[in-house]
Amino acid sequence: MRVLCLNAWGGKLHDALIAYLSDASPDILCLQEVTHSPESDKDWLTYRDGYHVLNQRANLFRDIAAALPGHAGQFCPAAQGVLWDGECPVPSQWGLASFVRRTLPVIGQVQRFVHKGYGAQGFGDHPRSRNAHGVRVWDHARDRALTVVHMHGLRDLSGKGDTPERLAQAKRLAALIQGLAEPGDDVVACGDFNVLPDSATFDILAGIGLRDLVTGRGHDGTRTGLYPKPGKFADYMLVSASLAEAGFDVVRDPEVSDHCPLLLTIAARKAGKTVTSG
Template sequence: MRLTCLNAWGGRMHAELADWLAQNDPDVLCIQEVVHVPNTPAPWLDYRDDGRNLPQRADMLADLAEALPGHDITFCPAARGPLWHEQTQVWSHWGLATCTRRGLPVTHQAQGFVHGEFGAEGFGPHPRSRTGHALRLWRPEGAVVIAHMHGLRDPEAGKADTPARAAQAERLAGLVESIRQPGDEAIICGDFNVLPGSETLRILSRLAPRELVTEGGHPGTRNSLYPKPGRYADYMMVSETLAFTSFDVLHHPEVSDHCPLLLTLP
């Protein structure tokens, strides 16, 4: 079974990402920064904030369905906010999604907010609302709970520990514990927006003690499209006894300003 985790950067590398996903064809895809605009007036819209004008792929759910036609998609919106088509404001939904190969037996799911609540009238100030999603997947080798979140962005604190980040880690752990059964393995991943050694990782290590990015000696999870220092953001945490055949942080091809995390189970 192949699991891929990626912050999609709002779909800014759409063509590269779509081609790569079709080739990678993971059994489970945990993907953050997903944009969905029902009845979008254009395939690309602009996100305008803090003097930035960032292109966003307007209906990434449709893009994911096209790239992975054999998968079911669970979309977990965190907020409803404005994008722009030239001078026209367009309301969008923003959050994360989990794509699961159709036919895999998902016996339980838990979805909820790890920070804040659904912002229906705009994205709001940072740190903004965040969702988490966990699913329990039955396998003959033993069931596994897979969970992911997109951690808080905090312009003032950077990637440092904060009470809000500790609280969101506890809430994500709570989603895992709400569906995990005795004997289940656990995988917790995502763009946590923190550095190695953070309190977030310490809290989640109660459920998934092995962190594979740093354990494997990978120098970071950001690629050449990310110009800032601090190369760590994304993590893959697993149970101590989880059997896996490979793990990698993929720097090429570049399909986002984050590197995909690839985990293969027997």
């Protein structure tokens, strides 16, 4: 079983991203910064936020769904705002996407906001609305349930330090995980949390039995060479004690975003021995 988590950067590196995801073909894929523009048939639009201008794939969710026909996809919008086709505004939704291999039975699912609520009247001022999505699947190779929850943590223009809003966000995430997972589940919590490694977020998640693999395995950051700013931590993957020995990597090659993919490989138990599944 392989679980992959990535901030997709709005599909800015579309061709490399699609090729990587198609080749990796994880069993469960958790993506942040996914675009969906249902009223547009364009391939590319432009995001504008003051001086911040970024090319965005107009329908990244559609593109990834086409690249992973063996997966069922769920798009979870945090807000609908405007992207631009030249000087023409185009309504576009922005949020999370989860893809689960169709052979995996989905036995539970939840989508909930961890900061504010759905932004129906635009993307809004920072810190903007943020949501989380979780799936609970039955892993026949391990004969137990696996709960995977991901979120895109709120962005604060003052930096990645702890704020009351971030602490409230972490508590809501913990509550969401506890509401979906059942005793005995393997549990994974992941995403672009937008916090530093010393954040109280990790104390809150430790309180429900989760430990981070990025810092715990000695990785020195999760941003690629395309991210020019200092401070290379943003993305994290936390697991329950039952997954403490699972394979884990911060994938640095190829570069498909300004974030690195996080890849968890869970071994299956069969006939008294352990083999890699997925």
